[in-house]
Amino acid sequence: MINSSKLGPGTAVILDSGGAHSIAMAVKLVEYGYQPVVMLDSIPHSRGIVAAEQDLAVLLYFAEEMSRLKKEGKIKPDAPPVFILNAHRYDIDISFGRDKTKVRNTYTYKESDFPSAEELQKLGITTIIYLNEGDQKGEIRPEFQSPDRLAKDIKPIVAKWMQAGIKILYTGIAPWEDEIWSGEIMDGGRL
Numbered sequence: 001m002i003n004s005s006k007l008g009p010g011t012a013v014i015l016d017s018g019g020a021h022s023i024a025m026a027v028k029l030v031e032y033g034y035q036p037v038v039m040l041d042s043i044p045h046s047r048g049i050v051a052a053e054q055d056l057a058v059l060l061y062f063a064e065e066m067s068r069l070k071k072e073g074k075i076k077p078d079a080p081p082v083f084i085l086n087a088h089r090y091d092i093d094i095s096f097g098r099d100k101t102k103v104r105n106t107y108t109y110k111e112s113d114f115p116s117a118e119e120l121q122k123l124g125i126t127t128i129i130y131l132n133e134g135d136q137k138g139e140i141r142p143e144f145q146s147p148d149r150l151a152k153d154i155k156p157i158v159a160k161w162m163q164a165g166i167k168i169l170y171t172g173i174a175p176w177e178d179e180i181w182s183g184e185i186m187d188g189g190r191l
Contacts, residue, residue, distance in 0.1 A: 134172025
């Protein structure tokens with residue numbers, strides 16, 4: 001996606017992958033002039049359905065890098081936003097009903113959580129790239145362009161943006177692809 005001509009001052013980005021993956025991708029986009037907007041809204045809990053502690057750990061991991069980028073002037077107040085979401089924000093653990101020790105820390109987004117079309121347009125935003133988990137390698141492919149790619153809580157928000165004339169482009173990445181195809185998993189084991 002970075003190598004495409006789609007990014008720039010008039011393009012916002014929504015990263016809707018796993019929280020840790022979205023954070024890491026956002027840091028890369030900040031290097032290219034994007035303003036990070038962290039939208040992780042889960043209450044951390046050791047027995048929570050959403051693993052918020054992983055998102056917090058990755059935020060801490062990149063904190064010094066973000067501080068450096070800010071000092072270098074890479075993060076500017078008028079930069080286009082990159083919204084950082086966790087695609088697993090409303091996943092329901094199948095054991096939730098049976099396991100009374102689980103804490104429901106899931107969440108969804110509503111219209112008031114995002115800027116309106118008018119606010120985006122005042123900032124010069126004419127296009128939004130929505131990136132979710134899918135095997136598109138970050139490329140904007142014609143066959144992948146569909147609002148069906150949106151998470152269900154985002155659909156009404158994006159519909160209003162589209163009605164106001166904001167163009168929506170869709171792409172996806174498979175953050176797990178390298179681990180799966182190489183036979184490795186995150187902890188170094190084998191599949």
